[in-house]
Amino acid sequence: MNKFILLLVITLLILSFPTQAMHIQRKCYLKDQNIDVQRYAPTLCYDYKEKYFPVDVHGDDYNVTNNHENYEKGLFPDKPVCYYNVVSYDGFKVYEYWFYYAYNDYNYYSIKINDIHEHDFEAVFVWVDEDGYPFYVATSMHLWIQRYSYNEGDHPFVYVERGGHGMSLNKKLIDGIPMVFEKPGRILEWRDFVFKDFSDLIYHSDRDLDSNGYYKTDEVAKVRVKAPWLRAVFHDPDVLRRSKNNADNIQIKTQKKTLEIAKILPKFKIGRFIPLFSSLKSRSHRLDLRRVLLQIAPPRIA
Numbered sequence: 001m002n003k004f005i006l007l008l009v010i011t012l013l014i015l016s017f018p019t020q021a022m023h024i025q026r027k028c029y030l031k032d033q034n035i036d037v038q039r040y041a042p043t044l045c046y047d048y049k050e051k052y053f054p055v056d057v058h059g060d061d062y063n064v065t066n067n068h069e070n071y072e073k074g075l076f077p078d079k080p081v082c083y084y085n086v087v088s089y090d091g092f093k094v095y096e097y098w099f100y101y102a103y104n105d106y107n108y109y110s111i112k113i114n115d116i117h118e119h120d121f122e123a124v125f126v127w128v129d130e131d132g133y134p135f136y137v138a139t140s141m142h143l144w145i146q147r148y149s150y151n152e153g154d155h156p157f158v159y160v161e162r163g164g165h166g167m168s169l170n171k172k173l174i175d176g177i178p179m180v181f182e183k184p185g186r187i188l189e190w191r192d193f194v195f196k197d198f199s200d201l202i203y204h205s206d207r208d209l210d211s212n213g214y215y216k217t218d219e220v221a222k223v224r225v226k227a228p229w230l231r232a233v234f235h236d237p238d239v240l241r242r243s244k245n246n247a248d249n250i251q252i253k254t255q256k257k258t259l260e261i262a263k264i265l266p267k268f269k270i271g272r273f274i275p276l277f278s279s280l281k282s283r284s285h286r287l288d289l290r291r292v293l294l295q296i297a298p299p300r301i302a
């Protein structure tokens with residue numbers, strides 16, 4: 001009996017150890033410190049009707065309020081730009097790849113939800129173990145962040161939603177709902193990008209950002225775009241993986257809202273609902289979808 005109690009005590013001690021050992025140490029690299037940033041960069045596949053591609057925030061000049069206008073005029077260099085940051089934890093690193101678009105003009109197929117705004121930041125995060133193998137990926141998608149277990153090589157192949165630039169490994173929103181992507185158009189391979197750290201953007205933040213950390217714009221928009229380095233996930237991206245089963249999981253919170261989409265969609269056969277939405281007569285359904293897509297609470301990554 002004493003042996004049993006001793007065994008029980010030892011077992012409890014072992015079980016309690018990981019929670020103490022899981023104290024997270026991390027280091028954030030804002031500049032390249034001999035880290036091969038291209039090594040895990042994603043390849044981005046755009047819809048054939050996509051009009052906006054990733055550029056340098058200051059690719060035209062150092063006034064950010066004219067970025068939408070100047071992009072339309074073709075004043076940004078055509079070479080795509082990827083901003084990066086790497087956060088190192090005990091036993092793994094998270095490579096952050098951020099993409100800036102001068103404009104966001106998202107609508108869910110024929111449903112006008114008016115998610116239009118100057119500036120748009122979207123990101124792909126890649127978790128890499130000590131042996132250099134990627135094992136987890138997160139992609140920003142409108143108001144939530146998709147997460148995937150991953151074992152498909154160094155460069156994730158990512159689909160970009162038309163107009164809104166949210167990203168997915170399987171062209172699905174959460175709950176299996178198709179994202180806005182009709183057929184492949186331009187593909188930006190990982191080796192196509194110019195890689196930049198955030199030093200230039202941070203250096204000019206006083207001029208570019210308002211007092212709350214959002215990019216200045218001269219356009220009316222419901223959504224404002226916060227500077228990436230002012231977001232919690234920038235400094236601790238692993239929170240996305242750690243919180244996967246916790247009550248504070250961002251995705252679980254938003255799933256409550258997206259379930260409302262799921263209630264609407266089965267009536268229209270999810271796989272073929274694009275034309276069906278076009279003929280959607282019910283104004284209440286349209287309003288429901290608008291409410292779901294526009295009023296999900298922050299945090300958002302775009």
Ligand SMILES: [Ca+2]
Pocket residue numbers: 064065066067068069118217218219
């Ligand atoms: Ca503007």
Ligand SMILES: [Ca+2]
Pocket residue numbers: 057058060061062063064065066067070
């Ligand atoms: Ca500009």
